[in-house]
Amino acid sequence: MSKPTTGDFTKTPGWLDWYTGPSKPRFQVPAGSVDAHCHVFGPGAEFPYAPERKYTPCDASKAELYALRDHLGFSRNVVVQATCHGADNRAMVDALVNSGGKARGVATVKRSVTDEELQAMHAAGVRGVRFNFVKRLVDFTPKEELIEIANRIKPLGWHVVIYFEAVDLPELWDFFTTLPTDVVVDHMGRPDVSQPVDGPEFELFVKFMREHPNVWSKVSCPERLSVTGPKALNGEQNAYTDVIPFARRIVDEFPDRVLWGTDWPHPNLKDHMPDDGLLVDFIPHIATTPELQQKLLVDNPMRLYWPEEVKG
Numbered sequence: 001m002s003k004p005t006t007g008d009f010t011k012t013p014g015w016l017d018w019y020t021g022p023s024k025p026r027f028q029v030p031a032g033s034v035d036a037h038c039h040v041f042g043p044g045a046e047f048p049y050a051p052e053r054k055y056t057p058c059d060a061s062k063a064e065l066y067a068l069r070d071h072l073g074f075s076r077n078v079v080v081q082a083t084c085h086g087a088d089n090r091a092m093v094d095a096l097v098n099s100g101g102k103a104r105g106v107a108t109v110k111r112s113v114t115d116e117e118l119q120a121m122h123a124a125g126v127r128g129v130r131f132n133f134v135k136r137l138v139d140f141t142p143k144e145e146l147i148e149i150a151n152r153i154k155p156l157g158w159h160v161v162i163y164f165e166a167v168d169l170p171e172l173w174d175f176f177t178t179l180p181t182d183v184v185v186d187h188m189g190r191p192d193v194s195q196p197v198d199g200p201e202f203e204l205f206v207k208f209m210r211e212h213p214n215v216w217s218k219v220s221c222p223e224r225l226s227v228t229g230p231k232a233l234n235g236e237q238n239a240y241t242d243v244i245p246f247a248r249r250i251v252d253e254f255p256d257r258v259l260w261g262t263d264w265p266h267p268n269l270k271d272h273m274p275d276d277g278l279l280v281d282f283i284p285h286i287a288t289t290p291e292l293q294q295k296l297l298v299d300n301p302m303r304l305y306w307p308e309e310v311k312g
């Protein structure tokens with residue numbers, strides 16, 4: 001793999017670049033596996049970062065993303081619009097249309113988006129919109145604007161991806177539970193894994209999924225959520241042990257509504273950049289049987305993103 005570049009933009013101080021030379025996973029993912037949460041950044045010289053962005057990353061191109069896909073043994077990607085590109089979806093759409101049909105996407109749109117623009121994104125492979133409530137990443141968007149967007153994308157068969165912090169779930173509950181589409185939660189709603197897995201905070205998230213069969217969760221980002229590590233570096237086969245009970249609980253209880261993704265190129269990590277091969281080796285710790293692995297990595301993302309290829 002090549003080294004990350006930065007073009008003419010100046011990276012946010014302390015920015016950690018994606019890991020070059022990831023290891024080959026020991027865990028062999030099932031045939032047809034989907035990396036259902038990853039991003040492209042720029043390259044900034046071709047697809048400039050948005051003026052309203054909260055961070056400036058290193059570039060992370062589609063070619064680098066697809067090289068990683070092949071290296072890790074995955075077949076497809078879901079490319080999620082990164083906040084550093086705001087509502088300018090060109091880099092993400094460019095990745096989709098140059099994927100040979102192997103990538104679908106999740107966009108960020110404003111209420112000013114036209115039906116023609118939505119149709120064009122659909123043709124390119126977009127299947128969802130992302131609503132972000134993480135305050136360090138985006139400015140506030142009024143809820144009525146988001147509901148309007150959700151109602152407009154519903155006829156396309158798209159879903160809504162939501163990103164929020166666990167402490168904000170009580171306040172956002174009423175809004176989330178009125179969304180008219182499938183709802184996919186990024187990174188398990190960012191639990192505080194230093195709290196008990198059966199404590200009130202995570203119980204509320206489990207209740208959210210249990211009471212709302214349209215809610216799915218990505219059991220991704222142990223490297224972001226872990227407090228105790230160990231880090232997925234230097235061949236570590238038992239990384240992020242404190243995250244395992246949380247992710248395993250969601251996979252066991254909702255095996256048909258979970259997705260997994262690398263989160264490459266891992267925006268805004270502060271402590272370390274994981275070896276993506278070792279992140280793949282984390283999967284069997286949270287999806288502990290071949291049946292659960294098949295659902296997590298193949299059947300579920302195919303049903304959500306390539307339903308036309310799923311028989312029956």
Ligand SMILES: O=C(O)c1cc(C(=O)O)oc(=O)c1
Nearest residue numbers: 081082083084137186267268
């Ligand atoms: O926690 C984050 O910083 C983060 C940021 C973004 C983004 O900027 O889009 O996406 C993610 O999935 C996670």
